[in-house]
Amino acid sequence: MITAQNLSLFFRDGQYRLPVLQGISIPIERGEWVALTGANGCGKSSLIRLFNGLNIPAGGSLTAAGLDLRSPENRTAVKQHIQLVFQNPEAQNVGSTPYEDVAFGLENRGLSPDEMAKRISRVLQQVGLAHKSETDISALSGGERQRLAVACCLALQAEMIIFDEATSMLDPAGRSDILELARNLWRQGTTILWVTQRVEELAESPRVAVMGQGTMLYDGDPRTLFYSSELPGQLGWEPAPVISIGRLLQAKGWPLRLLPLTEQELEAIL
Numbered sequence: 001m002i003t004a005q006n007l008s009l010f011f012r013d014g015q016y017r018l019p020v021l022q023g024i025s026i027p028i029e030r031g032e033w034v035a036l037t038g039a040n041g042c043g044k045s046s047l048i049r050l051f052n053g054l055n056i057p058a059g060g061s062l063t064a065a066g067l068d069l070r071s072p073e074n075r076t077a078v079k080q081h082i083q084l085v086f087q088n089p090e091a092q093n094v095g096s097t098p099y100e101d102v103a104f105g106l107e108n109r110g111l112s113p114d115e116m117a118k119r120i121s122r123v124l125q126q127v128g129l130a131h132k133s134e135t136d137i138s139a140l141s142g143g144e145r146q147r148l149a150v151a152c153c154l155a156l157q158a159e160m161i162i163f164d165e166a167t168s169m170l171d172p173a174g175r176s177d178i179l180e181l182a183r184n185l186w187r188q189g190t191t192i193l194w195v196t197q198r199v200e201e202l203a204e205s206p207r208v209a210v211m212g213q214g215t216m217l218y219d220g221d222p223r224t225l226f227y228s229s230e231l232p233g234q235l236g237w238e239p240a241p242v243i244s245i246g247r248l249l250q251a252k253g254w255p256l257r258l259l260p261l262t263e264q265e266l267e268a269i270l
């Protein structure tokens with residue numbers, strides 16, 4: 001889905017050229033779920049904006065959905081395949097109702113009015129907003145707005161959705177709602193890149209990528225990251241409760257077949 005080799009990116013600050021990404025490689029297969037994390041300002045958003053053509057790499061090679069993103073036409077075309085859901089629920093709606101908001105993204109796609117109406121109803125249904133299709137967007141909750149942003153991605157039939165800390169401004173119920181929605185889409189075949197600062201979400205992801213300042217510090221499975229690497233300690237992460245218990249059992253010499261990453265795995269051990 002993504003081949004990213006040795007990417008570099010700079011931003012301009014007056015006469016200075018500031019390095020933001022250096023030597024980043026992160027291939028992502030179609031159908032994968034990858035969690036991406038790293039401290040504030042390390043370059044996560046800058047990296048993912050490369051993947052849908054919003055940023056332009058200064059060096060390295062980058063193809064997304066089979067398109068070489070060094071070409072400007074491909075940077076426009078890639079948006080049809082790879083969509084972003086941003087952090088701020090209020091920053092991504094353009095219509096005054098959910099129906100209008102989804103319709104906006106479908107304009108100029110050559111759909112007949114009937115096809116368009118059917119597609120909008122289907123995606124609003126899929127995210128649980130069918131009953132609010134004509135509600136004023138300002139009356140939607142943060143979680144509903146994020147679901148609407150997902151509906152827009154689905155209407156465009158995106159093959160990959162990148163969630164850029166899309167739950168960080170939501171309450172716990174809204175958070176688990178969006179996470180579950182993303183997981184369902186993943187189970188149905190959508191490739192997901194889930195940017196998060198939450199350790200428990202990393203532990204529950206099949207693959208975790210950890211960034212330092214503009215570089216990739218770790219890319220692999222979470223069990224190795226949490227039980228065999230020094231990185232979580234070096235980065236000062238609070239371990240998720242399940243990991244703390246797993247480490248304690250490990251330290252006490254329990255014969256563990258599997259070091260637990262999720263509550264279900266811990267339950268199976270106990």
Ligand SMILES: Nc1ncnc2c1ncn2[C@@H]1O[C@H](COP(=O)(O)OP(=O)(O)OP(=O)(O)O)[C@@H](O)[C@H]1O
Binds near residue numbers: 011012039042043044
């Ligand atoms: N358009 C821009 N122009 C200049 N500098 C920028 C621009 N966008 C980001 N930066 C800088 O690039 C660095 C990386 O920012 P980026 O937003 O990619 O980090 P991040 O890891 O996503 O941070 P956060 O977790 O806070 O969202 C930061 O130092 C930021 O100030």
